[in-house]
Amino acid sequence: MSGTEQKQAERRALSRGVPDVGELARAVREGRRAALARAITLVESSRADHQEVAQKLLVELLPDTGKAIRIGFSGAPGVGKSTFTEAFGCYLTAQGLKVAVLAIDPSSARTGGSILGDKTRMEMLARDPNAFIRPSPSGGTLGGVARRTREAMLLVEAAGFDVVIIETVGVGQSETAVADMVDMFLLLLSPGGGDELQGIKRGIMELADLIVVNKADGDLIPAAKRARLEYKTALHLMRPKYPVWAPDVLLASALKGEGLSEVWEAVQGHHKALSEAGELARLRAEQAQAWMWTEIREGLFAALKADKRASDLLPELEKAVAEGRETPTIAARRLLSLVLGGGKAG
Amino acid sequence: MSGTEQKQAERRALSRGVPDVGELARAVREGRRAALARAITLVESSRADHQEVAQKLLVELLPDTGKAIRIGFSGAPGVGKSTFTEAFGCYLTAQGLKVAVLAIDPSSARTGGSILGDKTRMEMLARDPNAFIRPSPSGGTLGGVARRTREAMLLVEAAGFDVVIIETVGVGQSETAVADMVDMFLLLLSPGGGDELQGIKRGIMELADLIVVNKADGDLIPAAKRARLEYKTALHLMRPKYPVWAPDVLLASALKGEGLSEVWEAVQGHHKALSEAGELARLRAEQAQAWMWTEIREGLFAALKADKRASDLLPELEKAVAEGRETPTIAARRLLSLVLGGGKAG
Numbered sequence: 001m002s003g004t005e006q007k008q009a010e011r012r013a014l015s016r017g018v019p020d021v022g023e024l025a026r027a028v029r030e031g032r033r034a035a036l037a038r039a040i041t042l043v044e045s046s047r048a049d050h051q052e053v054a055q056k057l058l059v060e061l062l063p064d065t066g067k068a069i070r071i072g073f074s075g076a077p078g079v080g081k082s083t084f085t086e087a088f089g090c091y092l093t094a095q096g097l098k099v100a101v102l103a104i105d106p107s108s109a110r111t112g113g114s115i116l117g118d119k120t121r122m123e124m125l126a127r128d129p130n131a132f133i134r135p136s137p138s139g140g141t142l143g144g145v146a147r148r149t150r151e152a153m154l155l156v157e158a159a160g161f162d163v164v165i166i167e168t169v170g171v172g173q174s175e176t177a178v179a180d181m182v183d184m185f186l187l188l189l190s191p192g193g194g195d196e197l198q199g200i201k202r203g204i205m206e207l208a209d210l211i212v213v214n215k216a217d218g219d220l221i222p223a224a225k226r227a228r229l230e231y232k233t234a235l236h237l238m239r240p241k242y243p244v245w246a247p248d249v250l251l252a253s254a255l256k257g258e259g260l261s262e263v264w265e266a267v268q269g270h271h272k273a274l275s276e277a278g279e280l281a282r283l284r285a286e287q288a289q290a291w292m293w294t295e296i297r298e299g300l301f302a303a304l305k306a307d308k309r310a311s312d313l314l315p316e317l318e319k320a321v322a323e324g325r326e327t328p329t330i331a332a333r334r335l336l337s338l339v340l341g342g343g344k345a346g
Numbered sequence: 347m348s349g350t351e352q353k354q355a356e357r358r359a360l361s362r363g364v365p366d367v368g369e370l371a372r373a374v375r376e377g378r379r380a381a382l383a384r385a386i387t388l389v390e391s392s393r394a395d396h397q398e399v400a401q402k403l404l405v406e407l408l409p410d411t412g413k414a415i416r417i418g419f420s421g422a423p424g425v426g427k428s429t430f431t432e433a434f435g436c437y438l439t440a441q442g443l444k445v446a447v448l449a450i451d452p453s454s455a456r457t458g459g460s461i462l463g464d465k466t467r468m469e470m471l472a473r474d475p476n477a478f479i480r481p482s483p484s485g486g487t488l489g490g491v492a493r494r495t496r497e498a499m500l501l502v503e504a505a506g507f508d509v510v511i512i513e514t515v516g517v518g519q520s521e522t523a524v525a526d527m528v529d530m531f532l533l534l535l536s537p538g539g540g541d542e543l544q545g546i547k548r549g550i551m552e553l554a555d556l557i558v559v560n561k562a563d564g565d566l567i568p569a570a571k572r573a574r575l576e577y578k579t580a581l582h583l584m585r586p587k588y589p590v591w592a593p594d595v596l597l598a599s600a601l602k603g604e605g606l607s608e609v610w611e612a613v614q615g616h617h618k619a620l621s622e623a624g625e626l627a628r629l630r631a632e633q634a635q636a637w638m639w640t641e642i643r644e645g646l647f648a649a650l651k652a653d654k655r656a657s658d659l660l661p662e663l664e665k666a667v668a669e670g671r672e673t674p675t676i677a678a679r680r681l682l683s684l685v686l687g688g689g690k691a692g
Binding site for chain 2: 321326332336
């Protein structure tokens with residue numbers, strides 16, 4: 001069954017009735033895959049009754065979360081991300097670890113499907129009993145997709161997975177969304193280096209805790225080594241996120257299965273260094289608080305847009321401000337006094 | 347008179363009565379410095395009656411704004427920013443241009459003064475009749491300081507200045523605040539390059555439209571050239587902001603007055619390239635809209651924090667979320683239903 005067909009089957013099962021929270025939580029804790037899939041479908045659903053159960057389930061399972069190593073994988077199309085994710089995932093399961101692969105792809109809301117977390121592109125890993133692959137949820141907005149993926153991550157941890165990988169292709173701000181929920185951000189690049197016409201999207205290099213230059217095999221080895229040097233130079237110029245971890249650049253060939261153990265060593269080294277310095281706990285606490293504020297902001301904005309007077313006025317205000325006919329401060333005040341009532345001086 | 351003494355004198359003058367908007371606008375348009383200083387003090391004041399006049403004044407002068415080249419200057423302490431700003435400013439006034447120097451330094455709210463825009467550090471420029479230097483406003487929050495500086499920038503443009511420089515030392519997110527209001531972001535660095543223990547704050551390099559390696563004189567020339575090469579490599583790896591402008595790295599010695607004409611050529615080249623491609627108008631329109639949304643967000647947040655029930659609940663929520671006792675989604679919903687009333691399903 002493809003990922004999409006499976007989700008449809010789960011939705012049909014759910015529409016027959018809302019599951020019992022305690023039972024479902026127990027089944028998830030036991031690592032039962034069908035229960036996990038059902039729980040994630042609940043979390044992804046926009047139906048009010050499903051959402052209510054989903055949140056109760058998350059509260060129930062919260063003490064069982066946080067135990068996995070959370071890694072974000074970002075790479076432009078063509079860099080070999082699916083091949084790398086599969087090779088890396090299989091490397092980990094061969095060591096007896098349980099690996100989950102989730103994805104953030106906001107475009108899936110529009111196309112109705114996603115190439116990320118697509119089992120057909122990672123057939124071997126998809127059939128591995130110690131691996132769990134889930135396509136990106138759709139969600140309308142990046143915020144909606146990110147929340148659902150984050151909640152799926154918590155469920156997957158409660159189900160006992162050791163490593164959670166969250167993939168993104170780099171549409172819009174999806175890298176930042178991934179970086180905001182993982183412990184380590186891994187940027188996958190191709191050997192083109194500075195000759196690449198496109199270059200790395202601004203702001204992405206500074207997110208990286210590790211850069212992996214893939215396709216470092218055969219004719220491309222010299223180019224890969226040059227690229228590695230260029231990226232090391234760039235990283236060296238930037239202030240590191242933490243005193244205890246200096247981002248590094250590794251070479252790998254997913255196709256040949258080379259470099260994977262070095263990548264895993266780096267991931268473990270990062271995890272150890274941050275944990276011992278108390279930085280991992282601090283990072284996760286900050287991420288959780290930031291997530292709460294994002295949800296508060298989205299709620300306030302949704303309330304604003306739901307206000308008919310505000311949504312009538314907004315396009316006019318944006319146009320006036322863009323054309324320099326109104327100061328942004330005055331425009332903001334007009335909107336706020338409409339929604340909050342009673343003009344407040346700034 | 348120092349900048350602080352001048353501001354105190356202006357405040358005393360203002361407290362005697364609120365000026366007439368039409369008169370003040372006329373005087374500002376004529377380029378009269380005392381009127382400009384009074385207008386900026388009005389904009390910086392938090393008194394409700396002052397703010398009302400300030401906003402009316404800005405609306406009146408809005409058609410006269412937008413005519414200057416807006417440059418942001420950022421540099422860590424020790425890089426020679428005051429020396430560079432003064433040398434560059436004097437270079438411009440010598441060509442018959444009128445130059446204004448403003449500043450964003452959120453710490454000035456706490457220390458009661460700022461080293462930025464400090465006339466005592468740029469004595470020659472401060473005495474130049476074609477230059478106008480203003481210390482950073484205090485404002486409590488970065489948002490408050492940024493708004494006041496932005497509004498001061500509009501006033502300075504209406505007064506006929508050709509170039510507006512906005513300085514920042516790089517405290518918190520002040521570089522982003524500056525980048526959000528200028529046409530071109532210039533990053534000033536020292537010749538230390540990759541050997542600098544600190545490195546460049548993450549995210550700053552990607553803001554830069556131009557990097558200037560200062561102190562490129564005497565013994566430091568070899569180091570400056572190496573640094574230039576390293577920064578060029580790093581910039582080359584990143585996707586440019588615009589197709590029509592590739593960020594460059596220049597060498598300069600503010601002390602010796604070298605490299606200044608090249609910097610000005612680059613500034614003019616950037617302005618021309620963006621204007622001809624329609625990118626300058628687009629950038630400014632986007633900045634104005636983003637500013638409006640920032641003001642809306644701040645207004646909504648202020649209303650939230652002013653709500654006693656919300657401000658009582660918040661610390662408890664933040665703690666519960668940081669400690670993993672509550673899901674961020676549930677915490678956000680608790681707050682929102684308190685403030686908005688009637689739980690909404692996500």
